[in-house]
Amino acid sequence: MVIQENHLYSAGAECITYKSGEYIFQEGDFPHFYYQIITGQLKLNAYNEEGKEFILSIVSDGESFAESFIFSGQLYPMDAEALTECTILRLHKNNFLKLLEASPQLYLNVCKGLSYHLHNQYTTLHRNSSPKPADRLLGLLSHLKNSQQEKKAYSFLVPLTRQQLASCTGICVETAIRTIKTLERQNILKIKDRKIYF
DNA sequence: TCATTAAAGTTAT
DNA sequence: ATAACTTTAATGA
Numbered sequence: 001m002v003i004q005e006n007h008l009y010s011a012g013a014e015c016i017t018y019k020s021g022e023y024i025f026q027e028g029d030f031p032h033f034y035y036q037i038i039t040g041q042l043k044l045n046a047y048n049e050e051g052k053e054f055i056l057s058i059v060s061d062g063e064s065f066a067e068s069f070i071f072s073g074q075l076y077p078m079d080a081e082a083l084t085e086c087t088i089l090r091l092h093k094n095n096f097l098k099l100l101e102a103s104p105q106l107y108l109n110v111c112k113g114l115s116y117h118l119h120n121q122y123t124t125l126h127r128n129s130s131p132k133p134a135d136r137l138l139g140l141l142s143h144l145k146n147s148q149q150e151k152k153a154y155s156f157l158v159p160l161t162r163q164q165l166a167s168c169t170g171i172c173v174e175t176a177i178r179t180i181k182t183l184e185r186q187n188i189l190k191i192k193d194r195k196i197y198f
Numbered sequence: 199t200c201a202t203t204a205a206a207g208t209t210a211t
Numbered sequence: 212a213t214a215a216c217t218t219t220a221a222t223g224a
Contacts, residue, residue: 131199131200132199133199133200161215161216161217162216162217162218163215163216163217171200171201172200172201172202173216173217173218174200174201174202174217174218174219175199175200175201177217177218177219178200178218178219181218194208194209194216194217199224200223200224201222201223201224202221202222202223202224203220203221203222203223204219204220204221204222205218205219205220206217206218206219207216207217207218207219208215208216208217208218209214209215209216209217210213210214210215210216211212211213211214211215
């Protein structure tokens with residue numbers, strides 16, 4: 001959890017639920033709020049000229065998202081769409097900034113969060129510049145697994161569909177499927193009931 | 199080697 | 212039921 005929920009509530013935050021498929025915001029919208037997920041999963045995504053989706057990030061329980069735009073004041077360059085039913089706390093930009101002014105500690109934590117996120121974005125960008133789909137997928141899987149404590153092989157149940165893995169790495173689904181099977185043959189991951197264990 | 203297209207089977211809502 | 216996801220195969224850049 002990024003910011004204590006009671007702190008957000010006392011600063012004037014409201015709790016909103018979104019059904020799967022609903023937009024929290026869309027590309028071109030002005031950023032009015034700080035968002036923090038209580039429960040649920042959503043994606044930040046954009047579409048290219050041919051209409052192909054690219055998933056920039058998948059965010060879930062306890063995480064904040066898109067807070068950088070509060071500071072820059074730029075319009076959202078992507079959509080935020082609920083993947084599951086989502087319960088989200090949102091705090092108006094002005095109140096959020098007041099909250100930060102009142103607490104240097106909180107300010108620093110938010111900075112850390114932003115920096116951490118920026119680091120992720122850089123490594124993701126680098127990873128997705130690889131011409132080899134296996135490198136992109138493997139890099140993504142390692143990154144996802146990083147957020148769990150257990151480091152043993154095959155201990156991580158990949159929480160994304162093949163479609164989503166493809167959209168996160170900029171390859172097509174069919175290639176993602178074939179690559180994943182190749183990785184299975186190389187014992188780099190396991191597949192059981194269509195679920196991917198890495 | 200990978201994207202694209204098509205077609206068909208499977209799972210989730 | 213219907214949509215979304217998964218898989219295989221053929222073709223072409």
